[in-house]
Amino acid sequence: MKVCVIGLGYIGFPLAVVLARSGHRVRGVDTDTKRVEAIRSVNLEGIEPSLEALGQEVVASGFLDPVETVSPAEVFVVAVPTPLDENRRADLSHVDRAIDSIAPHLEAGNLVVIESTVPVGTTERMACRLLEKRPDLAREDGTPSFFVAHCPERVLPGRIFEELTGVDRIVGGTDPESTSRAAGFYASFVQGTIHSTDVRTAEMCKLVENASRDVSIAFANEVSMLCNRMGVDSSTLIRLANRHPRVRIMEPGPGVGGHCIPVDPWFLVESAPLETRLIQSARKVNEAKTEWVLQRIEESVSLFENPVVACLGLAYKPNVNDLRESPAVFIVKALCANGNCTVRIVEPHIRDLPLPLAGFARCRLVGLEEALAEARVVVLLTRHRAFDGIEERLKEGTVFVDPNGTVHEGMKKSGTGERP
Numbered sequence: 001m002k003v004c005v006i007g008l009g010y011i012g013f014p015l016a017v018v019l020a021r022s023g024h025r026v027r028g029v030d031t032d033t034k035r036v037e038a039i040r041s042v043n044l045e046g047i048e049p050s051l052e053a054l055g056q057e058v059v060a061s062g063f064l065d066p067v068e069t070v071s072p073a074e075v076f077v078v079a080v081p082t083p084l085d086e087n088r089r090a091d092l093s094h095v096d097r098a099i100d101s102i103a104p105h106l107e108a109g110n111l112v113v114i115e116s117t118v119p120v121g122t123t124e125r126m127a128c129r130l131l132e133k134r135p136d137l138a139r140e141d142g143t144p145s146f147f148v149a150h151c152p153e154r155v156l157p158g159r160i161f162e163e164l165t166g167v168d169r170i171v172g173g174t175d176p177e178s179t180s181r182a183a184g185f186y187a188s189f190v191q192g193t194i195h196s197t198d199v200r201t202a203e204m205c206k207l208v209e210n211a212s213r214d215v216s217i218a219f220a221n222e223v224s225m226l227c228n229r230m231g232v233d234s235s236t237l238i239r240l241a242n243r244h245p246r247v248r249i250m251e252p253g254p255g256v257g258g259h260c261i262p263v264d265p266w267f268l269v270e271s272a273p274l275e276t277r278l279i280q281s282a283r284k285v286n287e288a289k290t291e292w293v294l295q296r297i298e299e300s301v302s303l304f305e306n307p308v309v310a311c312l313g314l315a316y317k318p319n320v321n322d323l324r325e326s327p328a329v330f331i332v333k334a335l336c337a338n339g340n341c342t343v344r345i346v347e348p349h350i351r352d353l354p355l356p357l358a359g360f361a362r363c364r365l366v367g368l369e370e371a372l373a374e375a376r377v378v379v380l381l382t383r384h385r386a387f388d389g390i391e392e393r394l395k396e397g398t399v400f401v402d403p404n405g406t407v408h409e410g411m412k413k414s415g416t417g418e419r420p
């Protein structure tokens, strides 16, 4: 099939590669010329290693053609960003523009799938938008002669390639024929089960999945703050509580990052503010946890005169290079702005500091050894594998701040949960 994937980011590019490897003729469209050039010349720094070689293969064989503009296809897949605006409502301007770019090329019988995460009702609105722009594609009864569906993306950064094909997919069309066409399309490259439903259920399913994870993480984060207050070690407590056969508390951290879990719950809140009290509370707890960790670091900093603070990890989750919405970035930025310490960042998954961190004179990206040698305060912000056993390596007198709720002196581990 001729497929046009619109948006070649974290989701769209791997999807385009997988489609091309399944034998589809794929045009990958991105309005970012640099991105298109990077893919065309296979200069894909920072993408998942398993994808680099496969990307190279499908571009070289001509099955994936990276371009800046949309052209006719049998299937159009929209994978553009859906961030929050300043009022924490979904900013759908990229989706609107992607749909508008498809409209002139649309023909009867084509399928348009929105993979971007969107508030409930968006896919139906996009179907109407297409029909308004292309009234010639209305059937006699006024319904469209093209098909529109939503198929939310559920991949885990770090395992995108395996999960794109292996994980079950939810497909919901704006009418039964759209659902069936979209299910058939996904069956052509997904090994996981395709679950067909209506479009609103498909949209809401993705939002509820992420809200559910946000609520679970909020509970763990609340427990970690509670443990600190009670002088109880949160790691031990959670390990013991999880010995109960029906309890599964997650691991606390410095907040929630990435551009899905901290964002998508707000799409539910904007649609139903009165029915989302738990979801809103979870968001607030997770945001408060980041501030709480920052306060613990600042208390530790105040024990010394202008100490070096080693911040271990910037990514929002272990073993990836994705810094989007990372609470670690928020914390490091606040420490740099505060001015009473010098910050050393250890992030093995990036080569350069992003702006605005790169602009702070008191902040530098260094190796782990250098950071540990200089630091009086060590903060574990991301549990990368490279930091396993870090507590054993701290110098005596170093203060260690772990976002799981413990703050203690290096080499003196009797007092987990104690403040130095």
Ligand SMILES: NC(=O)c1ccc[n+]([C@@H]2O[C@H](COP(=O)([O-])OP(=O)(O)OC[C@H]3O[C@@H](n4cnc5c(N)ncnc54)[C@H](O)[C@@H]3O)[C@@H](O)[C@H]2O)c1
Binding pocket: 006, 007, 008, 009, 010, 011, 012, 029, 030, 031, 032, 035, 079, 080, 081, 082, 094, 097, 098, 101, 115, 116, 117, 118, 153, 154, 155, 156, 157, 259, 260
């Ligand atoms: N990253 C993830 O792990 C993940 C997981 C599940 C769902 N999602 C959802 O998938 C969607 C895409 O996310 P992403 O992480 O790939 O975003 P991204 O920012 O990495 O990439 C989006 C790409 O779309 C391009 N773009 C924007 N407007 C365009 C337009 N009108 N035409 C063509 N290209 C355009 C951008 O230049 C960018 O390269 C979002 O809705 C996101 O919530 C992402």
